[in-house]
Each structure stands twice: as C-alpha cells, then as structure tokens.
Amino acid sequence: MSADSDHFESVAQRAQAVRLALGVFLASETLLFTAILALVVGYRATWPEAFAFGVHHNTKVLGSINTVVLLTSSTSLAVALEMLRTGRRRVATALTLFTAACGVAFLAIKITEYEHHFAEGIYPGGRGAFFVAHPIAGLPAFWTLYFLATGFHGVHVLAGVGAVGYRAIRMPDATEIHRFEATALYWHFVDLVWLFLWPLFYLA
Amino acid sequence: MSPIRLRIVVGLLLAVLATASFVASFGHLGSFALTVALSIATIKASLVLVFFMEVGKQSASFKLALAAGVLLLVTMLALVATDVSLRRGPSWANETTSPRRADDSSL
Numbered sequence: 429m430s431a432d433s434d435h436f437e438s439v440a441q442r443a444q445a446v447r448l449a450l451g452v453f454l455a456s457e458t459l460l461f462t463a464i465l466a467l468v469v470g471y472r473a474t475w476p477e478a479f480a481f482g483v484h485h486n487t488k489v490l491g492s493i494n495t496v497v498l499l500t501s502s503t504s505l506a507v508a509l510e511m512l513r514t515g516r517r518r519v520a521t522a523l524t525l526f527t528a529a530c531g532v533a534f535l536a537i538k539i540t541e542y543e544h545h546f547a548e549g550i551y552p553g554g555r556g557a558f559f560v561a562h563p564i565a566g567l568p569a570f571w572t573l574y575f576l577a578t579g580f581h582g583v584h585v586l587a588g589v590g591a592v593g594y595r596a597i598r599m600p601d602a603t604e605i606h607r608f609e610a611t612a613l614y615w616h617f618v619d620l621v622w623l624f625l626w627p628l629f630y631l632a
Numbered sequence: 633m634s635p636i637r638l639r640i641v642v643g644l645l646l647a648v649l650a651t652a653s654f655v656a657s658f659g660h661l662g663s664f665a666l667t668v669a670l671s672i673a674t675i676k677a678s679l680v681l682v683f684f685m686e687v688g689k690q691s692a693s694f695k696l697a698l699a700a701g702v703l704l705l706v707t708m709l710a711l712v713a714t715d716v717s718l719r720r721g722p723s724w725a726n727e728t729t730s731p732r733r734a735d736d737s738s739l
Contacts (some may be wrong), residue, residue: 441675444691451690458701465705466712473716492654495652499650503643506684510636616684623676627669629655 442608450610453607454617456583461621464577468628471573474565482570483632487541491630494621501530502619505592505612512608517599524596527615531589534586538582545571575627581625584618591615642683649676 436442472479493583508523549557552575554568591611633641653672659667681687687695 436728440705444693447691448693448697451694455697455704458698459704459708462705462708466708469709470712473713488657492650495650496647499643499646502680502684503639503646506639506643507636510639515634576731585706613685616680619684620677621672623680624670627653627657627673628664631653632661632665632669 434624444611450613454613456619458581458582461577464573464602465624465628468573471566471569472628475569478564478566479570481562481564482567482574483630486574486630487544488630490537490541490544491626494534495626496529497534497537498619498622501527501534502616504530509605509608509612512599512605515602521596521599524599526553526593528589528593528596531585531592531615534585535582535589538578538585559617577625577629581618581621584621588615588618609611639683642679646676646679649679 438447449580504523508520508527511517511520511523514522545551546556549559549561549572554572559568592615595608595611649672653669656668656672657665659665687698690698
C-alpha cells in the first residue's frame with residue numbers, strides 16, 4: 429500500500445487536498461497581516477505628518493534593495509516550477525537554491541536595517557533617544573508598527589527559506605509536483621505581503 | 633510565448649514597476665504619493681497572483697479560500713476607515729506623545 433493510498437484514493441485527490449489546505453492557511457495569514465494593515469490605516473489617518481516623517485527617515489534604499497531581492501526570488505521559483513514540470517530537475521534545483529539564498533539575503537539586509545535603527549535610538553514602543561529628539565505625536569506608533577509588520581514578515585521569510593531550502597534538497601518527482609507548488613505558493617504570498625509593506629513604510 | 637519565457641518577462645516587468653515606485657517616491661506628489669505607490673503595488677500583486685501563483689488555474693475551493701481572505705481584508709479596512717472618518721470631538725491625536733493608557737499613573 430503506497431503512502432498516498434493511506435488517506436487518499438489517488439495522488440490527484442491528495443494534491444487537491446494540499447491546495448485547499450494551503451488556500452485556507454493563506455487566507456488566515458491574510459487576516460493576520462490585515463490586522464496590522466488596519467492599524468497602519470487607522471494610525472496613519474490620525475497622524476499623517478508623523479507617518480510622513482517616519483517614512484522620510486526610514487532606510488529607503490535598503491528596503492528597496494530588499495524588494496528587488498524578493499521579486500527576483502519569486503521569479504526564480506516560478507521558473508524553477510516550470511523547469512520541474514518539463515523534467516529539468518537539475519536547473520530546477522539550482523533555481524530553488526538561488527531562491528533560498530535570496531531569502532537569506534533579504535533577512536541579512538533586514539537585520540542591517542534594524543541595526544541602523546537601533547544605532548539611531550529607534551526601538552519598538554517609542555523608546556530610545558530618537559523619540560526624545562523628535563517628540564512628534566504618532567511617531568512611536570509608526571516605528572512600532574514598522575517593527576511589528578516587518579518583524580512578522582521576516583519570520584515568514586525565515587520559514588519560507590526553510591521550506592524552499594528543504595524543497596531544493598528533497599526535490600519531488602513528476603507525480604509529486606503539488607508539493608513544490610505548495611511551497612512556491614507560500615513563497616509568492618510572502619512576496620505579495622512585502623509588495624504592500626514596502627510602499628507603506630518606505631515610499632509614501 | 634513559452635511558460636518559462638513568460639515568467640521571466642513578468643519578472644522583468646515587476647522590476648520595472650518597482651523602479652517606477654522608487655522613482656515616484658522622490659516626486660512631490662503630496663497626498664497622491666500613497667495612492668500612486670499603492671496603485672503600482674496592486675498591479676505588481678496582480679501580476680504575482682496571476683502568473684506566479686497561477687490563481688486562474690487553481691481549483692474552485694482554493695479560489696474560494698483565497699477570496700474569503702480578501703473579503704476579510706476589505707471588510708476590516710473598510711470598518712477602520714469608517715471609524716476614523718466618523719470620529720468627532722477632541723482627539724488624543726493632538727497629544728504630543730502616543731496615547732497613554734488609562735492606568736498610566738502620570739495622568
């Protein structure tokens with residue numbers, strides 16, 4: 429009896445179950461980030477000047493480099509999936525490893541950003557010398573939400589690096605491509621979230 | 633166009649749009665800056681959803697689950713926007729520091 433026949437009648441049925449489970453998981457993840465986005469919308473409408481000041485003071489170049497890194501990683505994983513579908517496993521593995529490397533680079537840049545903030549006296553909760561020098565109403569809210577949103581996102585990137593890295597090591601065969609698809613869907617979702625965090629905290 | 637080439641083209645398009653967002657952030661767009669930035673972000677997100685996540689090819693159950701998430705997102709943002717727009721009277725927004733808790737001894 430194969431592993432697939434333990435719980436499912438066929439591999440196709442199993443693939444369907446995996447996709448549905450991932451859909452529900454991504455919906456719940458959407459709700460998590462929605463809660464943070466709602467806070468950003470509410471506080472930003474209340475303190476527009478403080479948020480504009482916060483955005484202006486943020487590490488725009490590093491945040492933008494991270495955007496390019498994530499977009500590159502998503503593209504490489506999408507191409508890797510197509511390579512796997514057409515039987516080019518070696519190229520697919522290389523591209524998947526490259527995606528994981530991009531994830532590590534993203535986290536390294538994010539840590540560099542945090543170090544820069546801490547050096548300036550910017551800590552979550554409005555603590556630090558920066559807030560003494562700039563006693564602007566709403567500024568602590570901006571930076572607290574920034575750390576909250578990017579921190580949560582960073583944890584998701586870290587999990588994604590683990591999942592993508594594992595997938596590169598254990599590349600599925602032709603009948604198990606839905607496993608790779610599930611990993612790719614999660615990684616693209618993490619990319620999607622960043623596409624909205626970037627403009628909200630770095631650009632405008 | 634082959635699927636692989638299509639994904640590479642989409643990737644390049646995403647890079648172009650990201651560059652446009654970055655350049656636009658240096659323009660003096662005033663209150664339109666956020667609208668422009670989020671509009672470009674929405675276009676990029678749509679490209680990722682359609683070409684990378686292949687939402688169009690997914691099963692109806694997957695689409696339903698994803699739609700539920702989006703519906704929750706829209707509902708929550710609409711409720712917050714409504715709450716903020718309908719607030720009246722003196723607001724804690726005018727305080728020089730963040731809102732203090734009711735049990736704050738300095739009150």
